[in-house]
């Protein structure tokens with residue numbers, strides 16, 4: 001019997017619908033729409049695609065979308081000045097600076113300039129610190145989306161063994177914090193981990209956020225494990241075309257796992273849906289309203 005497929009696209013569509021309804025209620029209560037400002041520096045093609053889809057999703061949810069573009073040659077001071085203007089702008093509830101930034105800029109300094117209350121990516125150290133100590137924070141979108149899928153599939157996660165592969169500030173570390181908050185026993189694996197396959201075999205839950213195509217094999221998994229594949233890797237496909245694969249060997253893993261997210265259609269659609277939710281949460285807190293569900 002093969003693994004159940006965790007349909008991230010369907011879950012994300014439902015979440016976007018809920019956010020849209022809550023945005024309508026927010027507009028009734030406050031007389032304005034929540035606003036998300038996205039800043040793109042330079043012309044990186046992948047970033048342009050992400051920014052476009054964020055803009056479309058923001059508008060579709062009934063929110064205000066503000067796009068700001070700076071040339072790749074812009075000075076870091078100019079970017080920080082823009083962030084400070086957005087911090088002070090009452091119509092802006094969320095600020096997202098699309099990463100990566102050009103090499104001459106210091107990402108940490110730019111993120112540090114964002115008002116933590118508007119940091120809908122959840123990358124500011126105030127938000128990562130609050131997440132670590134269990135205070136109300138804005139939580140990075142991708143790991144929060146993974147947690148939603150896990151809770152939807154498994155219900156109570158308490159006591160489960162969770163193995164997170166990857167320790168980036170964007171995915172791996174906040175994922176581990178969220179699972180710890182759910183009372184999982186959490187192992188974080190990374191490039192220096194010894195005997196990775198036997199570490200992964202402990203996991204009732206395995207979250208792969210590595211950036212290496214199909215690295216996690218089916219025979220690494222505990223039978224019945226729930227597998228969340230965060231990886232998005234473009235590899236050569238048939239007839240000179242490329243295709244997307246995750247960090248998990250899907251066919252091999254699906255024969256052993258209890259449930260697994262596909263790539264595409266798993267974690268990817270959750271990221272934007274959670275960004276919309278985070279923007280609504282930031283807007284509701286700024287307006288002194290209770291946080292939406």
Ligand code: NDP
Nearest residue numbers: 142166167168171190191209210211230231232267268271
């Ligand atoms: P990073 O490159 O920042 O981090 C990768 C992590 O994987 C590092 O901690 C690294 O370890 C670890 N790693 C690398 N090689 C190995 C190995 N051989 N064995 C074990 N661990 C290893 O990537 P991100 O966290 O930003 O992203 C991870 C993946 O998720 C990428 O494919 C990215 O495209 C995807 N992604 C998808 C998103 C979505 O919306 N679905 C959003 C964000 C990312 P070390 O720290 O030791 O170097």
